[in-house]
Every structure is written in structure tokens, then in C-alpha cells.
């Protein structure tokens with residue numbers, strides 16, 4: 001199956017899910033997750049009009065971002081150590097995995113030094129999985145209070161990765177939970193920060209995420225094949 005066909009199929013899946021709940025498919029961005037995928041195949045996606053890509057590992061991503069050149073939008077979606085923040089600023093337009101004040105502050109320092117703002121999402125660990133990063137729900141309010149003071153880092157919303165399940169319906173409570181957190185906190189987030197973006201849903205459960213209000217789905221396997 002060609003990458004172009006795969007992209008079309010994923011967009012159809014998003015559109016059908018939108019239709020079921022009366023949403024406009026234009027509200028849902030498609031982040032193509034290109035971890036482990038070489039530049040040749042990423043270029044195929046670019047030729048089909050895809051511009052938004054997600055990567056998990058700094059070392060793997062930087063040469064690809066350099067080779068593929070300007071005009072792309074890159075989101076960092078993996079666990080980020082604070083000492084790697086300086087590599088991320090300038091290369092990635094958004095960091096989706098901010099889960100602690102110290103990381104947000106390091107991004108702020110590096111963004112100011114580079115004279116380049118960086119957008120970010122707060123990753124929330126709704127299922128309290130020990131193996132996953134993400135802020136605990138009870139820490140979210142304090143984290144929000146801190147990050148809205150940043151000037152170079154701009155909060156844009158929330159991200160979550162639900163526990164791996166067999167049935168996509170198992171993810172629904174977590175997606176709904178993220179939506180509810182946004183409703184609860186959005187009035188406490190002053191401009192230029194906001195909580196508009198909800199990054200949730202992957203290959204196996206993107207329909208459920210769209211039904212629950214995702215503004216961005218992160219899809220790797222359904223576009224580039226199994227890793």
C-alpha cells in the first residue's frame with residue numbers, strides 16, 4: 001500500500017468519525033509520526049501534501065529535519081530530558097510532552113537564548129501508569145500556574161497516551177478525561193497561552209479520540225506501516 005493511499009485512508013477515518021458526532025474534519029490535524037522512518041518515505045508523504053510530522057528521539061530526528069528542509073512543521077512527542085531541550089528549540093515547532101515545571105523552564109531559557117518561541121502541550125498521565133511520562137492529574141493545576149508565566153514557551157493544550165488496550169473503546173474514558181480537564185482549566189489560562197489543542201488518538205483508536213474532541217491525532221503505523 002502506498003503512503004499516499006494510506007494518508008487518504010486515515011483522512012477518511014477522521015472524516016467519518018467527525019461526521020458521526022457533527023464535527024468539521026478541518027478541526028482535526030493529522031500528525032504523521034515518522035519515528036524509525038527514513039527520509040525517502042517521509043518525502044513520499046510530503047509529496048502527497050503532508051507537512052506536519054512527529055518524532056520521538058532527538059538524535060534520530062535532527063538529521064531528518066535538516067535533510068527535509070524548511071516548510072515542514074515538526075512536533076516532538078517523546079520523553080524529553082531537560083539537557084536535550086536546547087536541541088529541540090529551533091528544530092521543532094512544538095513539544096507535546098512537557099510534564100514538569102523544570103522542563104518547561106529549560107525550554108523557556110533555550111527559546112529565549114535562541115530568540116525562537118516554542119509551542120508546547122502538557123502531557124497528562126491519566127491512568128497513572130508508572131512506565132509512562134506525563135503529569136499526574138493532581139499536579140496539573142500547579143503546573144499550569146507556573147507555565148502561564150512563560151514568555152518564550154507558549155502553552156497550546158494537552159496531550160495524552162492512554163494505556164495500550166485490545167479494544168479502542170478502552171481508551172474512551174481517558175480521551176474524555178482529557179477533554180474534561182481542558183474544560184475545567186481553560187479559563188485559568190490567560191492569553192497568549194491557551195488550552196485549545198487536545199492531542200490524542202493513534203492508529204488503533206483515532207476514531208474514538210476524534211469522537212471525544214481530539215484536535216490532533218498522532219498516526220504512525222497506518223501511514224508508514226508497522227515499525
Ligand SMILES: *Cc1c(COP(=O)(O)O)cnc(C)c1O
Pocket residue numbers: 033035056077078161202203204218219220221222
Ligand atoms: C509512536 C507514537 C504514536 C504513533 O503510534 P501508531 O500506533 O504507530 O499510530 C503516537 N504517539 C506517540 C507519543 C508515539 O510515541
